[in-house]
Amino acid sequence: MAKLIYSAIASLDGYIEDEDGNFDWAVPDEEVHAFVNDLLRPLGIYLYGRRMYEMMVVWETDPTLAERSPLMRDFAETWQAADKVVYSRTLEAVSTARTRMERDFDPEAVRQMKASAGGDISVSGPDLAAHAFRAGLVDECHLFVAPILVGGGKRSLPDDVRVRLELLDERRFGGGMVYLHYRTKT
Ligand SMILES: NC(=O)c1ccc[n+]([C@@H]2O[C@H](COP(=O)([O-])OP(=O)(O)OC[C@H]3O[C@@H](n4cnc5c(N)ncnc54)[C@H](OP(=O)(O)O)[C@@H]3O)[C@@H](O)[C@H]2O)c1
Numbered sequence: 001m002a003k004l005i006y007s008a009i010a011s012l013d014g015y016i017e018d019e020d021g022n023f024d025w026a027v028p029d030e031e032v033h034a035f036v037n038d039l040l041r042p043l044g045i046y047l048y049g050r051r052m053y054e055m056m057v058v059w060e061t062d063p064t065l066a067e068r069s070p071l072m073r074d075f076a077e078t079w080q081a082a083d084k085v086v087y088s089r090t091l092e093a094v095s096t097a098r099t100r101m102e103r104d105f106d107p108e109a110v111r112q113m114k115a116s117a118g119g120d121i122s123v124s125g126p127d128l129a130a131h132a133f134r135a136g137l138v139d140e141c142h143l144f145v146a147p148i149l150v151g152g153g154k155r156s157l158p159d160d161v162r163v164r165l166e167l168l169d170e171r172r173f174g175g176g177m178v179y180l181h182y183r184t185k186t
Contacts, residue, residue: 002044002117003139004110006129009177010156011148016126018150025148029175032144033071039142040078044119047110049128050088060096085113087128107135130158140183141165147176 009026010016017023028036048056058065059079066076084099094101102109105128113121114137123129123138132138143156169181 002114003120004047004114004132004137005043005120005122005140005142006132006138007039007122007124007142008126008129008156009144009146011146011150011153013149013151014156015150015153016156018153021153025150026144026146028144028177029173030069030071031173031175032177032179033075035171035173035179036144037071037074037078040075040082040122042119043082043122044117045083045085045113045121046079047121047123047128047132048084048086049125050086050091051127052125053084053086053088053091053094057096105131107131107137110135110137126154126156126158130161133158133161133163136186138163138184140168140181143180143182145178145180 008016009023009028011018011025016026018025046056056079059076066073080097082098084094084096086094086099086101087103087105088101089103091101110121110132123132129138164185165182166185167180168183169179171179173179
């Protein structure tokens with residue numbers, strides 16, 4: 001059975017974007033980027049909310065990104081190799097390969113995806129992931145805490161969900177970010 005993994009880079013006070021919609025403070029440095037690349041590599045499917053998908057398409061549509069560094073090339077190649085499912089009621093068409101769209105988040109369909117997928121599945125951003133948390137579908141969280149308080153914005157985790165967690169791993173990075181790897185307890 002594949003695991004469903006929620007991943008996010010958030011401020012210490014728990015926001016993935018600040019009140020102005022900025023998240024430049026969450027951009028990974030080279031050390032974090034290399035670590036993220038290794039986390040993503042084994043994943044088979046990415047489930048995206050429409051907003052997160054629109055942020056990520058550049059990894060396929062803008063070839064200049066991959067030319068900037070070996071790390072960015074590695075990320076672009078990993079991203080392009082994975083299957084993607086985009087959840088949206090407004091998007092008319094997807095603009096990347098290996099990508100399909102769903103108009104609704106159907107927990108049973110995701111359960112079936114977990115049962116049949118060859119590799120683990122990620123879910124992001126937080127608006128979409130909240131549905132997965134509420135349905136009890138999230139098995140693990142990869143949370144990166146950035147060394148900043150932003151005071152408000154979009155929360156990285158839903159506020160109407162209670163889940164006990166088991167810490168599986170942690171790591172500190174030179175730039176001040178911390179990685180926390182949790183498993184959800186049933
Ligand atoms: N901290 C970081 O490192 C980082 C990195 C990248 C991006 N970000 C930020 O994160 C934001 C994205 O997160 P988000 O939580 O705002 O959005 P999201 O979860 O990526 O996308 C929300 C959209 O997904 C669709 N959706 C959600 N639930 C659905 C459902 N049950 N059925 C069908 N469609 C559904 C809807 O699209 P429609 O409106 O089309 O129906 C909804 O507006 C970005 O905009 C960016 O600012 C942060």
